[in-house]
Amino acid sequence: MKSKRHLDVHTQDLFAAPELSVQYMLTALQRLSDAGLLRRIDSALAQFLWSQDAAAQPALLMAAAVLAQMEGRGHSCLPLAELVRSPNNVLAWPKEALAAQEVLWAQLPASLTDWLAALQRSPVVRVLGRDADHGQPLVLLGGEAPLLYLRRYWDYERSVAAHIASRTAVDEAGVDEAKVRLWLDRLFAASASSTSSAEAVDLDWQKLACALALRGQLSVITGGPGTGKTYTAARLLALLFATAPDAQQLRVALAAPTGKAAARLKQSIDTALLDLNPVVQGELDLQALVQRMGGARTLHSLLGARPDTRHWGHHAGKPLDVDVLIVDEASMIHLEMMSALLQALPPTARLILLGDKDQLASVEAGAVLGDLCRDAQAGCYLPDTVAYARRVTGLEIPAGFVAAQAALPLAQHTVMLRKSRRFGGPIGQLAQAVNQGEARQALALLEEHSRLGRSAVLWARQGGEVAEVSSAAVQGRGSQASYAAYAQSLGLWRESRPQTEPAHQAWVMEVLQSFDRFRLLCAVREGDWGVAGLNRAVEAQLQAQGVIRKEGEWYMGRPVMVSRNDAALGVFNGDIGMALPSFADPARLRVYFLQGDGLHHVSTARLAHVETAFAMTVHKSQGSEFEHTALVLSAQGGSVLNRELVYTGITRAREAFTLWAEVPGLLASAIASPTQRSSGLLRFLEQKALD
Numbered sequence: 001m002k003s004k005r006h007l008d009v010h011t012q013d014l015f016a017a018p019e020l021s022v023q024y025m026l027t028a029l030q031r032l033s034d035a036g037l038l039r040r041i042d043s044a045l046a047q048f049l050w051s052q053d054a055a056a057q058p059a060l061l062m063a064a065a066v067l068a069q070m071e072g073r074g075h076s077c078l079p080l081a082e083l084v085r086s087p088n089n090v091l092a093w094p095k096e097a098l099a100a101q102e103v104l105w106a107q108l109p110a111s112l113t114d115w116l117a118a119l120q121r122s123p124v125v126r127v128l129g130r131d132a133d134h135g136q137p138l139v140l141l142g143g144e145a146p147l148l149y150l151r152r153y154w155d156y157e158r159s160v161a162a163h164i165a166s167r168t169a170v171d172e173a174g175v176d177e178a179k180v181r182l183w184l185d186r187l188f189a190a191s192a193s194s195t196s197s198a199e200a201v202d203l204d205w206q207k208l209a210c211a212l213a214l215r216g217q218l219s220v221i222t223g224g225p226g227t228g229k230t231y232t233a234a235r236l237l238a239l240l241f242a243t244a245p246d247a248q249q250l251r252v253a254l255a256a257p258t259g260k261a262a263a264r265l266k267q268s269i270d271t272a273l274l275d276l277n278p279v280v281q282g283e284l285d286l287q288a289l290v291q292r293m294g295g296a297r298t299l300h301s302l303l304g305a306r307p308d309t310r311h312w313g314h315h316a317g318k319p320l321d322v323d324v325l326i327v328d329e330a331s332m333i334h335l336e337m338m339s340a341l342l343q344a345l346p347p348t349a350r351l352i353l354l355g356d357k358d359q360l361a362s363v364e365a366g367a368v369l370g371d372l373c374r375d376a377q378a379g380c381y382l383p384d385t386v387a388y389a390r391r392v393t394g395l396e397i398p399a400g401f402v403a404a405q406a407a408l409p410l411a412q413h414t415v416m417l418r419k420s421r422r423f424g425g426p427i428g429q430l431a432q433a434v435n436q437g438e439a440r441q442a443l444a445l446l447e448e449h450s451r452l453g454r455s456a457v458l459w460a461r462q463g464g465e466v467a468e469v470s471s472a473a474v475q476g477r478g479s480q481a482s483y484a485a486y487a488q489s490l491g492l493w494r495e496s497r498p499q500t501e502p503a504h505q506a507w508v509m510e511v512l513q514s515f516d517r518f519r520l521l522c523a524v525r526e527g528d529w530g531v532a533g534l535n536r537a538v539e540a541q542l543q544a545q546g547v548i549r550k551e552g553e554w555y556m557g558r559p560v561m562v563s564r565n566d567a568a569l570g571v572f573n574g575d576i577g578m579a580l581p582s583f584a585d586p587a588r589l590r591v592y593f594l595q596g597d598g599l600h601h602v603s604t605a606r607l608a609h610v611e612t613a614f615a616m617t618v619h620k621s622q623g624s625e626f627e628h629t630a631l632v633l634s635a636q637g638g639s640v641l642n643r644e645l646v647y648t649g650i651t652r653a654r655e656a657f658t659l660w661a662e663v664p665g666l667l668a669s670a671i672a673s674p675t676q677r678s679s680g681l682l683r684f685l686e687q688k689a690l691d
């Protein structure tokens with residue numbers, strides 16, 4: 001949506017018409033699009049529906065346009081009762097639009113019953129439980145809290161729910177409990193084998209996660225950074241390998257939503273598996289398992305995405321060739337992707353989802369991991385799960401995490417890891433305060449540390465000039481990492497140009513690695529305090545210092561982020577590369593990417609879809625970590641400034657974190673605004689109303 005919105009007087013006049021006819025409504029929706037409050041595509045949907053149903057009522061057209069607009073904001077459906085009760089919450093329009101919205105709403109039905117009647121009367125709406133499927137573009141799910149869907153999203157949710165329901169049917173028949181117990185005790189020998197403590201952190205949730213994963217075809221392992229999700233997944237693989245009857249044939253695949261996250265997953269899983277060698281004492285050939293797994297892939301590549309289409313190479317008719325699939329950074333999987341993934345997975349294959357449920361969901365519609373983890377904090381384990389856990393792990397799940405009945409079957413396959421192994425210091429405390437909505441505590445932590453000086457682990461400036469942000473990025477804040485290290489490595493080229501190819505490679509690696517130590521993360525793209533403005537400001541400072549010589553789009557030292565997958569070039573959305581002279585032809589720039597322990601390079605001319613990457617959005621930073629992260633909050637952020645964004649930004653930092661807010665108060669209001677994405681996934685799961 002446009003950042004600057006303008007409602008002209010004619011819009012207000014139009015809304016003030018005494019009787020709201022369909023024509024008035026269509027023109028009103030058009031005006032709302034002109035004013036940037038709806039997208040063109042939203043008002044076009046209303047127009048299309050009217051072309052299909054000449055008797056469509058204004059309420060139907062309004063609901064459809066709002067539904068489409070909500071999909072653009074990540075929601076998968078429109079909660080109609082909420083739309084009638086508090087339209088402002090649903091529409092999320094700015095204050096200037098309030099008067100116009102009230103005039104418009106005064107002329108729409110006042111009761112939910114009348115809105116529903118307008119929808120139920122139209123042939124473009126399929127009322128679930130009443131109508132047969134004729135390909136209606138809208139779908140209405142009734143009940144106390146009715147939901148309106150665009151057909152496509154209803155289809156995804158229903159399909160995801162159906163797959164999850166069948167994957168979480170408990171099946172203990174195939175579990176050789178004695179053997180599993182033996183192996184679990186070996187793999188988790190360091191932790192106490194039993195505990196009666198009611199303290200959540202005292203329980204070995206990692207061991208429990210491995211045990212529960214054996215009872216079905218889906219396992220969800222969630223937890224904050226460093227809680228050991230990959231560590232647990234590696235032990236689960238070893239356990240499967242040790243107990244599966246056909247272990248040598250077990251086909252294991254690794255995937256993640258971005259290339260960077262996939263590479264990290266592969267590296268951590270391999271390390272964690274090989275670290276187990278002393279534990280397995282030659283009984284399992286872990287080296288062979290590591291080799292057989294091959295590399296980790298992006299989900300797009302795994303599923304065989306076809307550019308510019310909604311079709312996938314793998315689907316129910318041509319399933320993936322795997323027995324076990326581990327997917328990391330699952331919070332970034334949107335609804336359409338999750339639906340494609342579940343359809344492409346053979347029913348017998350095990351899916352292990354790893355992710356942090358509290359992180360930002362993907363930009364696209366759906367917050368699937370968040371929905372699936374509804375009961376993760378509370379546990380909600382049923383008595384038979386408790387008994388199974390006791391038998392195969394020796395662990396006693398504390399009473400506080402037990403549910404008598406009515407818990408989702410999915411909860412029996414979900415474990416939240418609660419103890420961070422590398423995130424206990426001030427950054428961890430800050431992340432926890434933000435996650436719990438404790439704005440005062442978060443601010444106090446930032447203040448307390450900022451007082452220690454510019455080299456403090458946490459440091460914040462709320463209010464001030466944007467020039468300070470770019471200066472600190474280039475020159476450093478105290479002794480913390482900044483682009484100064486990158487500038488220095490870049491300068492080595494002029495001082496002592498590498499004379500051999502290996503020396504050139506080592507230099508390229510050094511530039512890339514030093515650049516990766518620090519990152520500016522913005523909430524928004526546009527404006528001085530957004531990605532675009534800060535990229536310009538950092539470039540200008542580096543230019544003034546003589547670090548870069550920016551003459552055109554491409555210059556030596558330009559860091560770029562790929563914005564579109566290109567399998568032929570071997571680059572994927574989110575990959576970060578750097579334009580540097582090639583060894584063979586130093587006058588030519590090539591874009592170098594770190595790939596595992598090596599380098600991959602592509603000609604600048606072939607990389608059409610890239611953006612400069614001194615600053616990037618928090619969204620794009622998911623799956624990455626930096627030694628020092630600076631989070632920049634723009635006053636133009638609106639509803640984008642929310643709790644998940646701040647939490648995700650903070651948890652990208654390994655050793656130091658800086659907050660830059662354009663005006664005071666932005667951080668506190670973001671922490672006070674957790675995101676609620678409308679979705680019916682849990683309703684489908686609870687009721688099994690899969691229609």
Ligand SMILES: Nc1ncnc2c1ncn2[C@@H]1O[C@H](COP(=O)(O)OP(=O)(O)OP(=O)(O)O)[C@@H](O)[C@H]1O
Nearest residue numbers: 206223224225226227228229230231232268421422
């Ligand atoms: N039970 C444990 N005992 C000892 N070390 C552990 C344990 N669990 C995890 N670790 C260590 O903690 C670190 C973080 O673990 P891991 O990378 O698996 O966490 P993660 O949750 O996957 O992190 P991220 O959010 O970054 O993906 C690793 O060095 C790992 O070896």
